[in-house]
Structure formats: structure tokens, C-alpha cells
Amino acid sequence: MSALNRKLLRDLWAMAGQVLAIALVLAAGMAMWVMYLSNFQSLQRSQQSYYENQRFADVFASLKRAPGSLADRIADIPGVVRAETRVVADVVLDVPGLQEPASGRLISVPADRRPALNDLYLREGRWISPGRPDEVLASEAFTQAHGFHVGDRFAAIINGRKRTLDIVGIVLSPEYVYSIRPGELVPDDRLFGVFWMERRALANAFDMEGGFNDVVLKLAPQAQPDDVIARLDTLLERYGGLGAIPRALQPSHWTLESELQQLRSMGIAVPAIFLLVTAFVLNVALSRALALQRPQLAALKALGYRNDELAWHYLKWALAIATLGALLGVAAGAWLGAGMTDLYAQYFSFPQTDYRVSPGVVLGAIAVSLLTAMAGAYSSVRRSVRIPPAEAMRPEPPARYRRSIIEQPGLRQRLGMAMRMILRNLERQPLRALASITGIAFAAGILLFGFSLIASTERLISLQFSVAERQDVTVNFVEPASSSAHHALARLPGVLAVEPQRTVPARLRAGFRHRDLAITGLSPDARLRRIVDMDGKAVALPPDGLVLSTMLARVLDVVPGDRVALEVLQGHRPQLEATVAALVDDSLGLSAYMDIDAVRRMMREGGTLSGAAMKIDLAQEQALSQVLKSLPSIAGVAIKRTVIENFRETMSQNIGLMITINVLFAGIIAFGVIYNAARVSLSERSRELASLRVLGFTLAEISLILLGELVILTAVALPFGAVLGHGMAQAMVKSIESEVYRFPLATTPATIAWSALVVIAAATVSGLIVRRRLDRLDLVGVLKTRE
Template sequence: MSALNRKLLRDLRAMAGQATAIALVLAAGMTMWVMYLSNFQSLERSQRAYYERQRFADVFANLKRAPEPVAARIAAIPGVARTETRVVADVVLDVPGLDEPASGRLVSVPADRRPALNDLYLRSGRWIAPGRPDEVLASAAFVDANGFRVGDRVGAIINGRWRDLEIVGVAMSPEYVYSIRPGEIIPDDRRFGVFWMERRALAAAFDMEGGFNDVALKLAPGTQVDEVIARLDDLLERHGGLGALPRELQPSHWILESELQQLRSMGVAVPAMFLLVAGFVLNVALNRALTLQRPQLAALKALGYRNDELAWHYMKWALAIAAAGALLGVAAGAWLGAQMTDLYAQYFSFPETAYHVSPAVALGALAASLATAAAGAWSAVRRAVRIPPAEAMRPEPPARYRRSLIERPGIRERLGTAMRMILRNLERQPLRALASIVGTAFAGGILLFGFAMVASVDRLIVQQFAVAERQDVTVNFVEPASAAAGHALARLPGVLTVEPQRTVPARLRAGHRHRDLAVTGVGSDARLRRIVGADGRALPVPPEGVVLSSMLAEILGVGPGDEVMLEVLQGSRPHRRVQVSGLVDDALGLSVYMEIDALRSLMREGATLTGAALKTDPAHEEALSRALKALPVVAGVAIKRTVIENFRRTMSENIGLMITINVVFAGIIAFGVIYNAARVSLSERSRELASLRVLGFTRAEISLILLGELVILTALSLPLGAVLGYLMSQAMVKQIESEVYRFQLTIDPSTLAWAALVVIAAAAVSGLVVRRRLDRLDLVGVLKTRE
């Protein structure tokens, strides 16, 4: 080992505390890097393998009913490589142990072969047997959530008839990696399940013999998806086609892709903040270390070491810390990433999710850490090695004397001795003080973002489920019904108010852009289901035109006053140009609202409804649930209480993990910045503080001089941290914004208080650690140090 390398090890041992603090800050950033990016790669790899193995389709289409010979015409469309027709129906389930009715989706599969597309992964049990109409395969998420086993039975109302379905196998499908009820965003595996039934049995139950109402296509490589969808829509229009969807807009895939994109974005944006702070801290620490080593630097130059050799020597000091931080970050990130994968496994149903950290992610973390260290150390090293040996032999000259602000008459008299020493030192080192303030402020900002997300989720729940949707129960019908269905609901036990709902599947087109979704009819006097903006105020329903989600308007490239083509995909399928009368900053999904009578007029129908919002008496909830289970016209029931509980649980599990990580790692940043500032100040002022001890100052008094700086720096960082936190939170909320959900940033006094308390706690720990070193100050050794 060379002399310089031995010196490097001695220097690192001497500054072990500071080196550890800097390494921890770097490790925190690299933990986030590895955790997010490794999960992104693992989920993407599982998705790709699953889709390929189970032959996930490229195009999906629903329709009213088409005879089986139409399948041959679909297969003849240029670019279609494979076709699979099916029968699909939504039913009400009676799940043991569940008071309210659950929802199920029945999907037909051949009994004598595996599906050509969207094949199932059979996790346990066996395939359905021909001629056994009550045998089904149940989705794994539903089985696990309800504690079912192979051989158990589930009651269902199928086309008005009560049936007991026997679960003979537990399956997974690439079509339902993320399994949600129609019209919802958050999964509820206990109350929604997918069942695969023999094709002939399901077709007979819904009068679909010799026909189908769902089709999936696999396209040949290089095929233009839009052209195939256009031809398919033309072919299915006469059969009640509801508009074909490419894989990108298939609900399960759409939500999974949205989550993957967020993981990738967070894996870059969040670590960047940690690396920026680490560069600050490293620069300050190395600057002071090189200042203390001026005589050694001069001696090394006198012995013949070149500037580049010395520069590399001190760069290795920074790179060694960065390498240690990167290795620790990779290990911690891999462990946390595995925990995060287990969390994702609760929401995304893959046969297996093989988590591992790829060499690219690990090497990327190492490269980012080393680059940050090099950038942070370069200016300090460059300035130090350029000092001529003769000048470096002398101690660093004192700063030029000038009367500071606190020495001016009128101010000096009002400050004690200790306070004047504290403020004078801060005034003489403004850049270093600013670096410490900014670094601590970044920690406060990261904390503020985490706590703000909790407040934002609470606000979203209040806005969505207390202001916009004030009903207790939402009922959806199998088919559009007359006003008599609403009167029937009003007679059910516990129903106080019935507000009819009308939704119509449609394609909204603006130029070459389009989206398939449901147009929701809202009454001008609606009290239960209203259009509510981000500010919490209800928007009036315009008598004409449509109101779009702001996100949908952005996707279509339209604004208020523009016209869009509304192509209804139901009934007489009218096509109308309608004006965008307004936009609403809603929080969940993409929505199109229209005045309900105007929508019915467009459809040329009477008081038709597809569902209803109910205000109910909680005392009759159990009786109402039993009654709804027995209604054959009901396709699904959503009780707001359970929806909110499920939403809170889902969000708390996801955001709770993020908050915990934020608190821990932001605390590490605050500790690292403040501890390094205190250690640098202690090394600079050790002779001064020792002299004060010899002169009779107590330990508490000299501690006040040193730790008072920390108090001032921390106090100054809090308002700056609030500003940085707000800006970072705005940027991160925009970054994670998606078509699935959008948060309205909420920062209230409690959010600011929690962020400030964590920073103050980290500062207190740093102060206690430095205070212990101050108590062990060698007075004789310090006083013998040569000026």
C-alpha cells in the first residue's frame, strides 16, 4: 500500500463520523433509486412474460350479440392473426359472510381446450368438465380475499335465476391482473370476482347459443391497430358493438402501465434530490478537511508529489465515501424493494413476481454516487492543490477584519457574549451557512411532501365521497330500465331517496384523437351525484353540451367552446357534434357529464335509467342488502361505506410505506447536514472553545456557543424547507398524476408542524452527538497546537 493510500485510511478513520453521515445521505438516495427502479423492472419483466405465455390479446371489443359466423368475417380483417369469441356477463353474487351483495363477471371458456387468447394460469384445482354447467374457475384474488377453497360454492343470480356455482379451480388471467368492478378505480377483491364457465353453459343461461358478445384479437406484427379497430367497429356496429379498445386502453393493462410509469418517474426524481444534498454536504466537509491539511499538503508537494497525484488522492477520499454509501444503498434498496414487491402482489395478480436487482440498476446507483461525489469534491480539491507550497506552509490567513453588523452600536449592547460569537461566525462563513440551511431545508421539503400526500388523500376522500357522491348506495342494472325500476327501488326497505342515473357508452372524438368511455347524465336538480371541482364547489349542469374532466380535455386537445364528436355506442347509436361547455378538475378517472334530459333526448328515449343513487336509513342496511341480492335486474351494488373503507386501506398501505421511507430518509438528510456543519464548526473553533474553558467558561456555556449555531441554522431552514417542500410537492404531484387518479395538493398547519418536528428531532440528535465530542475536548492538546 502506497504512502498516500495509508494516509487516506488514516484520514477516513479520523473523520469517521462525518464520512458516515455523508455516506448515509448517499445511501438514502440510492436506496430509493434501487427500490423504485428494481420494482419497475421486476414488474415489467413479470408482465411481459405473463402476457406472452398466456397470449394476451391486442384488441378487445364488447357488443350486444352477434351470430357465430361473424367471427369468420372478423378473422378475415387484414392484420388479424388470431380470434377468440366469448360470452361475458356481470352478475350479483351472494358471498358467505358478506351482508351486502357482491359482483361477479362470468367469462366463457371452452371445456375441451384452452382459450386461444387470454389463456388462464391454473393455480390450483382442475379445468372445468364438459356438461357440468355449474362448474367454474374463480379468480385467485377473489378466492384469497374470501378464504374460499376448491370445492366451495358461491350463489349467483344468472339471467334472473338463482344458481350455485361450484369452484373447481383457482385461476389467473392476463386480462385481470388488476381486477376492478366496472366504473371503479380501486380494487375490492372481496366484493368482486371473475369466474370462467363452460361456453355452452354460459351461452344457454343468457340466450347466447350460437352467438357471442365479446371478442379478443391478436394482431400480426407491424399491423396498424387503429385500422383494425376501425374495420372491427364497422363490422360490429349492426350487432350492438360498444367500441373496440386497443391493449393500451384495456382497463387492467391501462392501470398497470400507469403504475409502472410512476415507478420509473419516482426512481429518477426522488434520488436526484438526495444526491443534490449529498453533493452540498460533501463539498463543505472536504473544504474544511483540506483547510486543516494545508501543512500536510505543502509537505507532500515539497516531497515531489504532483498536483494531479494529490488531486486524485483527495478525490479518492470522496469516492470512497460514495462507494460505501452506494453499496449500503443497494443492499437497503434490495431489501425494501422486496417488501414493496410483496405489497404490489396484493393488487396485481401475477402467477409469480420474481424480484431481483439487475446489474444495470446496481451499477447505475454506484455510478450516480461516484459522479455526485466527484462533482461535490472537485471545486474543493482543485482550489486546495493549486496553492503554492510556500503559501500552504503558513496557516490560513485570518479573514480581513471589518466591523460586522452585530458590532455596530445599538446592536452589540443588546446581545450577550455567546450570541455575538455565534452570529459573528455565521456572518464570516455565509456560503457554508447557506449550504447547511439549504441542505436541511431539502430534508424538510421531502418530509413535507410525504405528509402532504396524507392530507391530500384525506381531501380526495372528502371531496369524492362526501361532496361529489353523497349517496349511501349505488345500484347498476343489467340493462337500461324504465322509470318503473326507480319506483321499485324506492319501495325497498330503508330507501329514503332515489336519484336516477343514466350512463351511455360512447366514443368522444376530436380530430384524430378519441376515447371510449361512458357519458353520465346528471340532473339539474341532482343532490346525491354532483359535478364537483377541485375547490369542492358543485358545478351547475349546462342545459346543452358536455362537461369534461380536465385530464380528458388535455388528452383530446380541446377546451371550453370547442366542439367534439359524440358517437353513442348504444341504442340507435346517434352521432352528434356537441360543444364543450365546461371543464372540471375531478380526482378519479376520466368523465363526461351531460344534463340527463338532454342525454335522453339525444338517445330519443323516455325516463330511461341504467342505475340509481340511493340515500338510505343505516338501520335497514341489512334488509336492503338482502332485497338487492334478490333483484334479477341488478348487475352490481356499491355501498359507499365499504368503498371508502377499501379506498382508505389501499391508500394507507401504499402511502404509508412511502411516508415511512420519507420520514426515515429525510431524517438521515437532516442529521447528515447538521452533524457535518457542527463537526466542521467544532474542528475550526476547537482552540477558541478550549481557550474559553481554560478561562473559566463552563461546558454548558461553550456548548451554547457551538450548538447555538445549529439552532439558528435549523430555524432558518424551516421556512425555506416549507417553500422547497411546496415546490417539490407540486412537481411530484404533477409527476404522479395519471388518468387513474389525480391529487389536489393539500398543505395544512399540521402537515407543516410534523415536517418541522422531524427536522428538529434530527437536529437535536446531531447536537447531542457533537456535544459528547465537545465534552471530551483535550484542552492541553488543543492549546499546544501551533498557530
């Protein structure tokens, strides 16, 4: 080992505390890098393998009913490689031990072969047998939620008849990697399950013999999905087609792709903050280390070492810290990534999630760490090695001090001696103070960003379930019902109020842009289901025209006053132009609203309703649930209490992990920055503090001088951290804004207080550690001078 390398090891050991603090800040950033990017790659790898093995379809379409002979014409569409027709039906389930009515989706599969598209992955049990109409394959998520196994049974209301179904196999489907009941915010595997039944048995139960109401397509690689969808819609129009969609808009795939993109974005954006702070801290620490080693640097030059050799020697100081930080970060990121994969496995159903940290992610973490260290150390190393040896032999000339603003007579008497010393030192080291303030502000900002997500989630829940939706129960019918259904619902046990709703599937077009969605018809004076914006203000429904969500208007590129083409995909399928009467900046989905009477006029019908919002006596909730389970006309029931509980549980698991990581890593930033600032200050002012001790100052008084500087830096950084955190939260809320949900930004005094408390706690810990070194200050050794 060379002399310079031995010197490097001694220097690093002598500054072990600072080395570890800086390495931990860098490790936090690299842990985030590895955690997010390794999960992105693992999920993407699992998705691609799963889709390929199970032959996931490219186009999906639902319709009312079409004859089986139409399948050949669909298969002949240019660009279609394979077409698979199916029977699909939504039913109400009666699950033993479950108070609320659950919903199920029945999908037909051949009994004598595997599906050509969207094949199932058989996890347990066997395939269904021909001629056994009550056998089903159940989705794994539903069986796990209820503790079901092969051989268990449950009841379903199938076309008005209650039937007992036997689970003969437990399966996974690429079509339901993310399984969610239509209209819900988050998955609830207790209340929604997917089941596959023999084609003939399901067709017979719903009068679909010789027909189908669902079709999926596999396209050739060079085929244009839009052209195929246009031709398919033309074929299905006369059979009640509800509009075909490409794979990109298929709910499960869309949700998974959105999560993948968010993981990749987070894996780049968040570590960048930690790398920036690391570069600041490294620059300050190395600048002070080189200042203290000024005589050694001169001696090494006098002994013949070249500038490039010495520059490389001190750059290795930074690179050694970066290597340590990168290795710690990779190890921590791999551990956290495995835990995050387990969390994703609760929401995304893959046959297996092949989690591993790829060499590319590891090498990328190490390379980025080394580049950050080089960037942070370059300027200080370059400045130091360029000093001529003769000049470096002499002690560094003292700074030229002049009277500052705090030395003015009017202010001087108001400040104590300790405060004047603190402020004077900060004024004379503005860049170092700014670097410390920046690092602490970033720590506070990251914390505020995390706590703001919690507050935003609570705000979303409040807006959606207390302001917009004030009903207790929502029911949807299998088919649109007459006005008598309104009165029938009002007579059910515990029902206090009923508000009808009429939804119709439609396609909205504006130029070449379009979206398929449900237009919701509400009463203008509705009190249970209202249209509200992000501020909680109710939006009145006009007698004519559409009220669109701001996100939908952005997708269609329309503004109030514009006209859009409206193609209804139900009933006699009217086509007309409608005026965009108003926009509402809501928080969920792509929404289009109309006056319920306008919807009925458009559909040429009387008091028809497709569902209703109900206010109930909560004491009779159980009795009402039992009745709703037995009604064959009910397709789905949503109890708000259960929806809120499920939403909170899902958000707490996801955001809870993020908050834990944020608090831990932001605390590391705060500790690393403040500890480094304190150690640099102690090394610079050790002679000054020792002199004060010799002159009779107590340990508490000199501690106040040193640690008071940290208090001021932290106090100044916290307001900047609040502004920075608010900006980060605003940017994050904007970046995760999607067609599914938009979070209302909520930066509350409580979130600011919590972020400040965590930073103060980290500052206190680092201050106590530095105080222990101050207790062991060698007065004689420090006061020795080189004259």
C-alpha cells in the same frame, strides 16, 4: 500498502463520524434508486413474460350480440393474426358470510381446449369439464379474499335465476392483472371476482347460443391497431358494438403501465435530491479537512509528491465514502425493494414476480455515487493542491475581519455575547452556511412532500364521498329500466331518497382525437350525486350540451363553446354534434355529463334509468343488502361505507410505505447535514471554544455558542423547506395526474408542522452527539499552537 493509502485510512478513521453521516445520506439516495428501479425492472420482466406465455390480446371489443358466423369476417380483417369470440356477463354474487352484495364477471372458455388468446394460468385444481354447467374457474384474488379453495361453492344471480357455482380451479389471467370493478377507484377482491365458465353453459344461461358479445384479437407485428379497430367497429356496429379499444387502453394493462412509468420516474427524480445534498456536504467536509491538513500537504509536496498524486489521494477520500454509501444503499435498496414487491403482489396478480436486483442497477448506483463524490470533491481538492509548498508550510493567514452589521452600536447592545459570536461566524462563512441550509431544507421538503400526499388523499376522499357523492348506496341495472324502477327502489327497506341516473356508452370525437366512455345523465337539482370541482364548488348542469372533465377536454383538445361529434353506442345509436357547455376540474376519471332529460330525448325514451343513487337508513343497511342480492335486474351495488374503507386501506398501505421511507431517509439527510456542519464548526472553532473554557466560560455557555449555530441554520432552513416541499408535492401531483385520478394538492399547517418536528428531532440527535465530543474537548492539546 503505500504511505498515502495508510494515511488515507488513518484520516478516515479519525473522521469516522462524519464519514458515516455523509455515507448514510448517499446510501439513502442509492437505496431509493435500487428500490424503485429494481421493482420497475422486475414488474416489467414479469409482465412481458406473462403476456407472452398466456398470449395476451392486442384489441378488445364488447357488443350486444353477434352471430358466430361473424367471427370469420373478423379474422379476415387485414393485420389480424387470431380472433377469439367469447360470452361475457356481469352478475350479482351471494357469497356466504358477506353482508354486501358482491359483483362477478363470467367469461366463457372452451371446455375441450385452452383459450387461443388470454389463456389462464392454472394455479390450483383442474380445468372445467364438458357438460358441467355449474363448474367455474375462479380468480385467485377473489378466492384468497374469502378463503375459498377448490371444491367450495357460492351463489350467483344468472339471468334472473339463482344458481350455485362450484369452484374446480383457481386461476390467473393476463386480462386481470389488476382486477377492479367497473366504476370503482381501487380494487376490492371481496366484492369483485372474475370467473370462467364453459362456453356452452354460459351461452345457454344468457340466450347466446350460436352467438357472442365479446371478442379479442391478436395482431401481426406490423399491423396498425387504429386501422384494425376502425374495421372492427364497422363490422360490430349493427350488432351493438360498444367500441373496440387497443391494449394500451385496456384497464388492467393501462394501470400496470402507469405504475411502471411512475416507478421509473421516481427512481431517477428522488435519488437526484439525495445526490445533490451529498455533493454539498462532501464539498464542505473535504474543504475543512484539507484546511486542517495544510501543513501535511506542504510536507508531502516537499518530499516529492506531485500535485496529481496528492489530488488522487484526496479524491480517494471522497470515493471511499461514496463506495461505502453505495454498498449500504444497494443492500438497503434490495431489502426495501423486496418488501415493495410483496406490496405490489397484493394488487398485481402475476404467476410469479421474479424480483432481483440486476447488475445494471447495482453498477449504476455505484457509478452515480462515485461521480457525485468526484463532483463534490473536485473544487476543494483542486484549490488545495495548487498551493505552493512554501506557502502551505506557513499557517493559514487569519481572515481579514471588518465591522459587520451586527457590530453596529444600535444592534450590538441588543444581542448577547454568545449570539454575536454565532452570527459573526455565520456571516463570515456564507457559502458553508448556505450549503447547510440547503441540505436541511431538502430534508424538510422531502418530509413535507410525503405528508402532503396523506393530506391530499384525505382531501380526495372528502371531495369525492362527502361533497360530490353524498348517497349511501349506488345501484346499476343489467339493462336500462323504466320509470317504474324508480318507485320500486324507493319502496325497498330503509330507502329514504332515490335519484335516478341514465348512463349511455358513447364515443366522443374532436378531429382525429376520440375517447369511448359513458355519458352520465343527472337531474339538474340532484342532491346526492353532484358535479363538483377540486375546490368543492358545485357545477350546474345546462339544459343542453355537455359538461366535460378538464382532463377529458385536454385529451380531446376542446374548450367551452367547441362542438364534438357524439356517437352513442346503445339503442338506436344516434349520432349528433354536441356543444361543450362547461368544464369541471374534477378528481376522478374522464367524465361527461348531461341533463338526464336531454339524454332521454337523445335516446328517444321516457323516464328510463340505468341506475340510481340512494340515501338510506343505515340501521337497515343489512336488510337492504339482502334484498338487493336477490334482485335479478341489479348488475352491481356499491355501498359507500365499504368503498371508503377499502380506499383508505389501499392508500394507507401504499402511501404508508412511502411515508415511512420518506421520514427515515429525510431524517438521515437532516442528521447527516447538521452533524457534518456541527463537526466542521467544532474543528474550526475548537481553539476558540477551548480558550473560552480557560477564561471561565461554563460548558453550557460554549455549548450554546456551538449548538446555537445549528439552531439558527435549522430555523432558517425550515421555511425554505416548506416552500421546497410544496413545490415538490405540486410537481409530484402533476406528474401522477392521469385519466384515472387527480389528487387535489393539500399542504396544511399540520403537514408543515410534522415535517418541521421530524427535522428538529434529527437536529437534536446530531446536536447531542456533537455535544458529547465537546464534553471531551482536550483543552491543553487544542491550545497548543504552531508558531
